[in-house]
Amino acid sequence: MPNGTEAVGFKKKLWQLPVTQPPTAEEILLCRELQCDQIIARLLVARSLNHVDLAREFLDPRLTRLHGPELLHGVTTAADIIARAIGERQRMVLFGDYDVDGITGTAMLWRMLKTAGADVRYYIPHRVEEGYGMSVPAVERIAADGCDLLISIDCGITALEPVARARSLGLKVIVSDHHAPGAALPEAQAIIHPLLGEPAYPNPHLCGAGVAFKLAWATANRLHGSPPLPTTYRNLLMEFLALVALATIADVVPLMGENRILVKHGLAQIQRSEFVGIQALIAAAGFEDRKIDGTAVGFFLAPRLNAAGRMDHAALAVELLTTPDQARAAEIARFLEKQNTQRQATERKIAESATAQVKAMVDLPAGLVVWQQGWHAGVVGIVASRLVDAFHRPAFVLATDGQVAGGSARSIPGLDLHLAIEACRDLLISGGGHAAAGGVRLAHENLDLFRERFCAYVRQHMPANAFVPSMAVDGWMEPRQLTPELVEWLEKMAPFGHGNPRPRFALREARIQAPPRRVGAGGAHLQLQLNADGILSHAIGFRMGTLGESLYAGLMVDLVFEPKISEYQGRRRIEMHLLDAARSDRQAFQATAPLCA
Numbered sequence: 001m002p003n004g005t006e007a008v009g010f011k012k013k014l015w016q017l018p019v020t021q022p023p024t025a026e027e028i029l030l031c032r033e034l035q036c037d038q039i040i041a042r043l044l045v046a047r048s049l050n051h052v053d054l055a056r057e058f059l060d061p062r063l064t065r066l067h068g069p070e071l072l073h074g075v076t077t078a079a080d081i082i083a084r085a086i087g088e089r090q091r092m093v094l095f096g097d098y099d100v101d102g103i104t105g106t107a108m109l110w111r112m113l114k115t116a117g118a119d120v121r122y123y124i125p126h127r128v129e130e131g132y133g134m135s136v137p138a139v140e141r142i143a144a145d146g147c148d149l150l151i152s153i154d155c156g157i158t159a160l161e162p163v164a165r166a167r168s169l170g171l172k173v174i175v176s177d178h179h180a181p182g183a184a185l186p187e188a189q190a191i192i193h194p195l196l197g198e199p200a201y202p203n204p205h206l207c208g209a210g211v212a213f214k215l216a217w218a219t220a221n222r223l224h225g226s227p228p229l230p231t232t233y234r235n236l237l238m239e240f241l242a243l244v245a246l247a248t249i250a251d252v253v254p255l256m257g258e259n260r261i262l263v264k265h266g267l268a269q270i271q272r273s274e275f276v277g278i279q280a281l282i283a284a285a286g287f288e289d290r291k292i293d294g295t296a297v298g299f300f301l302a303p304r305l306n307a308a309g310r311m312d313h314a315a316l317a318v319e320l321l322t323t324p325d326q327a328r329a330a331e332i333a334r335f336l337e338k339q340n341t342q343r344q345a346t347e348r349k350i351a352e353s354a355t356a357q358v359k360a361m362v363d364l365p366a367g368l369v370v371w372q373q374g375w376h377a378g379v380v381g382i383v384a385s386r387l388v389d390a391f392h393r394p395a396f397v398l399a400t401d402g403q404v405a406g407g408s409a410r411s412i413p414g415l416d417l418h419l420a421i422e423a424c425r426d427l428l429i430s431g432g433g434h435a436a437a438g439g440v441r442l443a444h445e446n447l448d449l450f451r452e453r454f455c456a457y458v459r460q461h462m463p464a465n466a467f468v469p470s471m472a473v474d475g476w477m478e479p480r481q482l483t484p485e486l487v488e489w490l491e492k493m494a495p496f497g498h499g500n501p502r503p504r505f506a507l508r509e510a511r512i513q514a515p516p517r518r519v520g521a522g523g524a525h526l527q528l529q530l531n532a533d534g535i536l537s538h539a540i541g542f543r544m545g546t547l548g549e550s551l552y553a554g555l556m557v558d559l560v561f562e563p564k565i566s567e568y569q570g571r572r573r574i575e576m577h578l579l580d581a582a583r584s585d586r587q588a589f590q591a592t593a594p595l596c597a
Contacts, residue, residue, distance in 0.1 A: 013580055014470040015506060015560055018046070026050045034059075039481065040489045043474060043503055047256070059492050061261040069218035072206075073197030078174045078190040078215060079222040081149065085172075086118045086223070090148035094122040095134055095155070096318070097208065098309035100250035100302045102154035104243035105176075105212030107321035109153060112216040115236060116223055124315045128377045131406060131430065132439055134159040143169040151176065154208025157193060158182045158432050176211045180418045180434050203258040205499075209247030210262060213240055241266040242273045243321065249294050250302035252436060254499025263495045267292055270301075277320040280333035281305070294495045304333075307340040310378030347379045351386045354397055358387065366467070367420075367458035369451035371398035371405050381408030381437070388412060392469040394420070394458060396440070398447070404429065406441040414466050415458060423457045424450055471580060473560055477505035479535040487563050487574055507532060507559045507576070509584045516548040523548075526578070530559075538566075541578035556584040 023031075023038055030041035033052045049055045057065065069075050085092055092113065096106030106122050113120040123142055125131065130138060133155040139162045142150060149172045156163065157177040163186035166173050173188040178195075185191060192211055194201040206214070220233040228234070245266025248259050255263055270278060270292045282288060285300045292301075308317035320332040357370045368387055380397040387395035388410045394417065398407035411417045417438040421431045424440075427450045431440035442450055496502040510532040517527040519540075526541040526548050539561060541547060551557070561576035 014468060015473050015580065016470050017473045017506060018475055020476070030055055036489055037481075037486055039475070039477070039486060040493075043490075043493065046474070047500065058256075058260070061264045063261060063265055065258075066261055067202050067258055069214040069221070072192060072194060072201050072211070072214045072218075074174075074190045074192040075214055075218045076222075078151075078176070078192050079218040081172060081174060081189055082113070082118075082151075082215075082219050083222045085149045086113070086116055089119055091146055092118055092120040092149045092151060093142050093145075093147045094120065095138070095142070095150060095152045096122060096124050096314075097132070097154040098124050098127045098314035099154070100305045101208040101247040103305055103309070103314055103317045104247040104321065105153040105209035107318050108209060108240045108243050109151070109212050109216050110318070110322055111240075112219060112233075112236060115232065116219070122315070122318055124309070124313070124318060126313055127309050131441060133430075133432070134162040136162050136165045138162070139166045139171075140169070142166075143171055147171055149174070153212050154178070156186065156188075157191070158186075160184060160186050162186075163188050176208070176215055178206055178208050178211050179432060182432075205253045205257075205259055207244075207248050207251040207253045207259075209244050209251075210259070213237075213244045213262075216240060238269060239273060239275060242269040242275070242278055245270060246297055246302060246305070249297045249495075249497055250306070252498045255294075255495055255497040256499045260495065260500065263294070263497070267294070267297070267495060270297075275321065276326045276329040277323060277332070280326070280329035281320065281336070283330070284333035284337045294497050298497070303343075304336045304340045307336050307343045310376075311339040311343050311346075343379055343382075346376050347382050347386075350375050350379060350397075351383045354383050354387060355390060358391060364391065364393070365451075365455045366393065366462065367451075367455045368393045368395035369398070369447070369454055370396070371400050371407070371447060373400050373402055375399035375407075377406060381410070381439070384408050384410040392467055396454065398440075400444050400447070403444050404441060405444050405447055406439070408439045409433070409437065411436050411438075412466065415462055420454060420457050420461075424453050427453065471560060472501075472504075473506050474503050475505060477507060477563075479507070479510075479532040479537065482537070482563055482574055484565065484572075484574060487565050490563065491565075502562050504560055504562050504579060507561065509556050510537070510559060512551055512553050512555045512557065515553050516551045518545045518548050520545070526551075528578070530557075530576075537576055538573065539576035539578050541581075544578060547581065551581075558582050558584050 026045050027038060027041040030044055031038055034055060044055045049058050094106050094109055096102040110120055110122055125138055134152060150166050151174045153176055155177055156175040157179050163173050167187060174190045175186055175188045176192040192215055194204050194206040217237055220229055224230060245263045248263050253259055281301055281304060285304060287296055305317045308314045316332055320329055323329050353372060354370045358368055377399040380399055384395045384397040392412060394411045394415050396407060396409040398405040409417055416435040418434050421433060421438050421440060427442055427446045429441040433439055490503055510530040513529040513531045519525050519527050523545045524543055526544040528539040530537045530539055559578060560580040561578050564575050564577055566573055566575040
């Protein structure tokens, strides 16, 4: 054994596995009716797909199962207002948020209204100079430039004062949003929201662009009058699926039910989209000849769209998604590529500083609130995610100019950030969000009190064991079970993401067959050959290269991995994508009740 070798466990997370139990009657029925492996049946039941019809709908998400737009609260009224405005040549302004959700929703509705002959423009606030959402100064500028109808996209549900100001200036207002409503609603002519209305909309997790998609669909229905829609509108709505998929993945909403249908078909639409901006984005990210899946969107395409709002102005990303000019689209995409590179460098620098602040704290608090003058407000949300990953605490990262601080937060399972922000409302200039993410602005003098209040709220509402990093694992897998047929069945469960995580399994007592290899630029990744029960397997750990220093041929390890099919030079083989590892003589797991997604 090499000198200095320590117990392996690069993430030091507790692996949570379901209690081993015999197949249930539901699992046996699914195996028989679907002709699938018991592992697949167990995964389906864990996702509450415990009836054959539910499982079949999940495995075959058809567009015909989308909910009609008329079920969404306020959408029929809004479509009537928009149709009347088009007929009367009223000037419309779309007020969109500066993230991927707002950008794609704005581009979508702008395209639909332009196709219908509307006089329409869009307004995206500057992230740093104006902050999130509708504001009174922005509304006043829009009114001064000439506007009859103001439509918010992915914002506005808590904008009581800005909406009231718009109404006082003679504007009609439609609010379309998906963020959590406050105690009072804005006095708009129509409010479109999946959490409002009775009966409630069947999909409460629709993202902002999803709401905009439904509004565009309802508007097309209203303008045409009776089904079926003309080919122009039907083709446009199909193209919009690509934009909805980008937003649904980027906004990290649950990929179940209707969202799963939108993303499944939207990912396919991205590859064949006729929008020159989408193709330019794909080319700039280096995905022209690669499969576009949830990972490609979440880690490559969406960050480039977001880079516009984080480092410059998000209106540029809306232009990318609306321009018919191929040369202009390519120019914008190249610029966003540079902005994304700059964003990554800025993010790394702030993350180092923020992490140092946390490590300097005498005791690690229940919630993290860090701030510094000069931090770039456009990337603090990503840094908050990094702190959550590193310390498993809900985290606020704020940029301050010495008078006002503003920034973003990310949460951990079990803590609703929206409610936490509401508990600190009296200390804030503004703030809002949803369970997993949020943002605030407050006077610099209130920062210490805000930190104290937020940490007290977290301590009060979270059990102590919530701060122990853990990893949910779907179960142990025997080497003989890992077959190409099983992996192909697993891929039928895609797209994966929040609410439908990619299945992961644990492998017990695998021997490292040959010396580990570090591969990739700078040896960033780790390749392993494993022997478990006499069956050889290949594994790769992305960004785990340094773990190779603690591994050696002959060592017995337990692993958590995601099984995938790897294709290289025409050859296909099963590959384990490593997520965590521990020496087989160290307990790194616990049995839990059966896991639910």
